[in-house]
Amino acid sequence: MDFNTFTALAEPNRFQIIELLLKGPRPVNEISRLLKFDQPKTSKHLRILADAGVVEVKPMAQKRVYALSPKPFKDINQWIESYRQIWENNFDRLDTLLEGMQEAHDQK
Amino acid sequence: MDFNTFTALAEPNRFQIIELLLKGPRPVNEISRLLKFDQPKTSKHLRILADAGVVEVKPMAQKRVYALSPKPFKDINQWIESYRQIWENNFDRLDTLLEGMQEAHDQK
DNA sequence: CATGTATATACGTCTTAGTGTATATTGGAA
DNA sequence: TTCCAATATACACTAAGACGTATATACATG
Numbered sequence: 602m603d604f605n606t607f608t609a610l611a612e613p614n615r616f617q618i619i620e621l622l623l624k625g626p627r628p629v630n631e632i633s634r635l636l637k638f639d640q641p642k643t644s645k646h647l648r649i650l651a652d653a654g655v656v657e658v659k660p661m662a663q664k665r666v667y668a669l670s671p672k673p674f675k676d677i678n679q680w681i682e683s684y685r686q687i688w689e690n691n692f693d694r695l696d697t698l699l700e701g702m703q704e705a706h707d708q709k
Numbered sequence: 710m711d712f713n714t715f716t717a718l719a720e721p722n723r724f725q726i727i728e729l730l731l732k733g734p735r736p737v738n739e740i741s742r743l744l745k746f747d748q749p750k751t752s753k754h755l756r757i758l759a760d761a762g763v764v765e766v767k768p769m770a771q772k773r774v775y776a777l778s779p780k781p782f783k784d785i786n787q788w789i790e791s792y793r794q795i796w797e798n799n800f801d802r803l804d805t806l807l808e809g810m811q812e813a814h815d816q817k
Numbered sequence: 818c819a820t821g822t823a824t825a826t827a828c829g830t831c832t833t834a835g836t837g838t839a840t841a842t843t844g845g846a847a
Numbered sequence: 848t849t850c851c852a853a854t855a856t857a858c859a860c861t862a863a864g865a866c867g868t869a870t871a872t873a874c875a876t877g
Contacts, residue, residue: 602724604718604719604720604724604761605720607715607724608719608721609713610712610719611712611715611716611718611719611863612712612864613712614865616710616712616841617717623792626769626875628823628824629823629824629825630822630823630824636844639866639867639868640823640824640825641782641824641825641826641866641867641868641869642865642866642867643824644824644825645825645826645865645866646761646826646865647862648825648826660873660874662823662875663822663823663873663874664822664823664824664877665728665823665825666768666820670784671797671799672795674789674792675796677785678793679786679787681782681789682733682809684782685786687731688777688779688782691779702842719837720834722835735862736851736853736854737854737855738852738854745834746864747836747837747838748838748853748854748855749836749838749839749854749855749856750835750836751854752836752854752856753835753836753855753856755854755855756855756856757834768843768844770844770845770853771843771844771845771851771852771853771854772852772853773852773853773854773855818877819876819877820875820876820877821874821875821876821877822873822874822875823872823873823874823875824871824872824873824874825870825871825872825873826869826870826871826872827853827858827868827869827871828867828868828869828870829866829867829868830864830865830866830867831864831865831866831867831873832863832864832865832866833862833865834861834862834863834864835853835860835861835862835863835866836856836859836860836861836862837858837859837861838858838859839856839858840855840856840857840858841854841855841856841857842851842853842854842855842856842862843852843854843855844851844853844854844865845850845852845853846849846850846852846870847848847849847850847853
């Protein structure tokens with residue numbers, strides 16, 4: 602799991618952008634207008650999202666249309682999925698807890 | 710969706726802690742030892758994780774055993790799930806793209 | 818090629834967050 | 848109560864990142 606994805610999501614402004622782009626691709630000026638970000642701010646966060654592989658760009662004339670990339674969503678989904686049995690079980694694995702205590706004891 | 714969860718996950722050291730705790734609850738000294746973090750560093754990141762609701766503490770004598778909380782996993786799962794149809798479809802919604810362009814045009 | 822529109826980047830500033838060291842707190846045992 | 852083990856916190860320092868302003872680049876059109 603690549604936590605650049607999480608880094609990208611962990612910033613409020615970027616999260617807003619992502620939630621907006623979930624409705625569909627948008628050019629920069631529209632993202633700016635709808636989220637009330639000035640243009641450089643929008644571009645900079647889009648750059649970070651693009652570097653993290655969260656969004657992709659399609660040039661359309663002078664405009665650059667940004668769209669979400671499915672990969673990070675699939676990554677997160679797979680990560681969550683791979684541990685599903687554990688967290689769906691509410692982590693109440695008392696046995697592993699005791700095992701942990703045992704290791705700590707051995708260390709002394 | 711609460712991106713405090715993402716903030717908690719987005720830091721490499723904390724992510725390591727989470728991956729360790731996925732194997733089962735652990736007391737602080739064991740987390741320190743296994744991840745080669747000094748003790749204050751471990752405690753501080755655990756504090757952040759606890760504040761974000763990602764981990765829970767159970768005092769056991771002098772030791773404090775940390776365990777993952779299922780809630781953030783369920784939250785992330787639900788978030789991903791709620792948009793599954795969109796990202797599984799690879800976001801290729803050209804119609805919404807055109808709709809976006811239209812809005813931009815209306816603005817002028 | 819000159820101009821306007823759309824977007825990206827450079828730069829200085831400020832804030833946030835992580836780190837290491839030292840110290841405080843908590844609980845058990847002698 | 849005194850001592851030790853385990854953990855938490857305070858503080859000063861540093862680095863990363865976000866912001867606003869100014870400027871550069873890209874493309875279309877006349």
